[in-house]
Amino acid sequence: MWAYVVRRLLVTLPTVLAVVTLCYVLLHLTPGGPFDAERKVSDAVLANLQAKYHLDLPLWKQYLYYLRDLLHGDLGASFRYADWSVNDLVARALPVSLAIGGTSMAVAAILGVALGITAALRQNSAVDIGVMLVANIGSVLPSFVLGPVLVLVFAILLPLLPSGGWDDFAPRYMVLPIALLTLINVSTIGRIMRGSLIEVLSSNFIRTARAKGLPMRVVVLRHALRPALLPVVSVIGPLAISSITSAIVTESWFSIPGLGKLIVNGASDRDYTLVLGLVVLVTVMAVLLNLLVDLAYAWLDPKIRY
Amino acid sequence: MTTRHKPSLARALATFAAAAAAGAAVHAAVIPPGTVLAARQEMVRNNGAEPESLDPAYIESVPAAEIDRDLFEGLTATDHHSNVVPGVAESWKQVDPTTWVFKLRKNATWSNGTPVTAEDFVYSWRRFLDPKTAAKIATTYAVYLANGMEVVNGKKPVTALGVRAIDAQTLEVRTAGAVPFLPAVVSVAQYGPQPRAVVEKYGKDWTKPGNIVSNGAYVLKDWQVNSKVVIEKNPGYWDAANVQLTRVTYLCVEDGNADLKLYQSGEEDYLYQIPPGAFNALKAQYPKEIHNGPLLGLRFYALNNEDPLLKDVRVRKALSMVIDRNILSEKVTADGQAPLYGLAVKGLAAIQQTRFDWADWPMDKRVAEARKLLAEAGVKPGTKLKFTYNNSDYHKKMAIFAASEWKTKLGLDTEMDSLEFKVLIRKRHDGDFQIARHGWVVTFNDATLFLALLQCGSEVNDQRSCNRKADELIAQGNAATDPAQREALLTQAAKLAMDDYPIIPLLQYSVPRLIKPWVGGYDEANGMDRYRSKDFYILRH
């Protein structure tokens, strides 16, 4: 198993390089550049700007410069946030996004699994429909509707929480954004849990356990849950990635200085280095998270072997 | 041309005369007698966007300039009535048409105790315009200084720039041609002083809290990217006695609705801009907190003068005539922006507002005339127009309105093209458009900044229009020494150029915002929408 882990980790570097190259090409193909502004820039200044950022070199040479810096852990200087290096920006935004996205994933996972189990055990009953109705709120209403509703209820009508902002991980600023992300994620997890558990509950080995006279609770928790969790774990990976790196609506509505905002601003400002730096980060996170998910598969279903 | 707080050469001279004669310092926050101040003088203010930099040489956006004017004080400054007032320079004098001498005050210091000298300005301006620094906005401001353009284009060394320290307290500035509004030019944040020793020591990191040294009323305490910028009162500032606010937090919320929620839940005292469509409702809800002063800005549509359909002036005139700007202002945008029928906006210095001769005709007459013009130009109903704008609800609404006017009144079909902002700018610059949405807001108050939109070959003339006679008049106007004559010439130039219908002027920008009733110092007549934190104060509440 460890050989498998090591092999996967070794593949990280070529994966990152492949993605970076792809995005590099894409960025330069996209119309508009980092220096397009309302007022035209003088040729002399433009020449100097390009020299400063190596943009006057042929594309492949620029690419090599970038790779060299990348391998030294230097993600370069941002165009859009001129006083900051990409390393700085990412280092500041990542903990914020991890706190919000990560916490919401944990809460959504627990809640989603619980709701899914409840619905599955009372399949097709009023409880099932009711639970699913509630759990699905987050998937039928877009976040740019849920966000304002949450703020309206908890920050304006009942002035319990601030309507947005950030103060060094102060809990009161984290509650509503986490709640929003959780609402959205809980629906996916809940539905998959329900469907998967229903399937597992009709398999032979469960029938055997029931026939043995084991109480339902034991049957579910000890026997059915593990294999039923497989598809749930499959989605937790991508959900976690997107909650952490692409929670752009949540972040802009609640004014949270996280990664989502950096990515969108970077793309719209054609901030090459910032976008590439974030791409590196997301790739590494995706690879690691997916590795964890794959290892979880092996734990959940003993027949899966690498 | 007699609004109360309009800066002009006459006013600047008057200020100079008064200051020089009396030798008195100009006070900042002018607090009406009897006002009771709050014990806690702190303010949270939304600035609209995350600043791209805090280095005066690199800032370009309005939000970044707003913060930098608190940190770095230039030779002159703009107060909350948008008047040019003394800054580091306590007085100045125009000794000949192209030479000015500024006298710096002796007690101006950096926040680390070292005095601010004329050498600091020489260093800073050279650094700003040095092509090696690669400041994108350098060209826009270089054009006023002697040899400015040559330096920016790398044709002459920075030492050739028209700025020289005669002694530690005296700075001589030479301009490229007569620039009667120079004191206004040097009040911009980009012409602020930079601390040489600090810049050279820390390089790119010199603006970080802990490294940065400033000479303004405030110092930088904390900077959280995409979250907030916190500044605190600079005790060593020469006018510290008149600075009330001890701490200001600048937020960078871009979304108008998020901004509104922060205001309503008490997280901020000053809303940057009311979200589109909400003005009337908020006016009813917060009658004492709503403000909506006119801004020195123009909303217009650029018409590609080289486009085969729009080459004919009759077509351009027709398109402009049929748009009902009253409905646009009252119903479509519905936030108190005044209709415009000319180039100049209300409050702009050195120019009179002009109107098209058809501006007061009833709409039926306008439509009939427009149809006649189109027929003469050979444009049939059903012809397609292409309209390019950047995706924003506000512009979308205006664009749909214009399209519907052209359709119902002239029978022309408009294809709408919503683009991302950067792509729109590119297309406009490249002339790859037929009709494009455009807006123009100026950084200091002088008519030449608006006229630049129409000058032949000007780098901001996206519509590629050219009226040589108008350009001549502009040149004559700038050479004129008599302010009244200058105004007359520039007004004439504007009318002449606009009669070619190169653009379709629509509305004058305004600044709809909400401010908590305990914030003092705001002036709706401030057409530049520039405020120094030292001009604000908090009333007891």
Place this chain on the structure above:
Amino acid sequence: MSTLPVVDSAPAGRSPWRDARVRFMRHRAAVASVFILALVALACVVGPMLLPNAYDSVDWNLMSAPPTRAGWHLFGTDELGRDLLVRTLIGGRISLAVGVLATLVSVTIGVVWGAVAGFAGGRVDSVMMRIVDMAYAVPYLLIAILVVTVFGRDILLVVAAIAAFSWLDMARVVRGQTLSIKSREFVEAAHAIGVPTWRIIFQHVVPNLMGVVVIYTSIVVPGVILSESVLSFLGLGVQEPMTSWGVLIHDGAAVMGAAPWMILFPAAALSITLYCANFIGDGLRDALDPKDR
């Protein structure tokens, strides 16, 4: 004591589809959802043709008007005076069409990719899944802008752009399930008796995946419809005056306090449709469950 029926013809067989239909009918919410969804789709297709208002006619005197019986403005008007009832129905056409199309494309790609990767295992699995990892990291916005600039604006492009990013999750889910299924006895058995691999994948493995695929598909649908609204907002999808539910909701969210009807009706239409899709998904899953025979 039962009398044996006299049989003089072969007994009528019970087809698995009939069984599936019976099981589906048991899921009450799913059945109701089918009817509701059909109604919504019908309204969107036929409604605009029957209503007197056009979706793009602006009325400057009736801007942001609340719902009223006069002039058939049952849903009110938007800030340009356009009738919201018609716009909601027209918008539904786009949203439903995009939803169905993009989902079909992304599900097909995702299932095939995931099943092949999971079943093949080893190197092939590794490479295919690393490609998925890579695709996750690419900024979605960038691709969308590039696609539109290079190929021009087209609703089919929106579908393609959305599908291009929605298949990833499905592939991961399917691969996970496949890993589990392939190690089960019946697969071993099929292998042992010499059934060709492609047959095992498509005739044995995939049907067992259907449960999760169907559920996940009904999760993809809302995501797809919402992605379309984000793209349209960025100028990459439907252009004015055409609209979609996503665009209507986005515009309505901005003025929620002042004109709640602008968001209420399109959001209700979207929610109802998605709830129905979810319940139908759950019902289909129950119906197609191979073990529930």
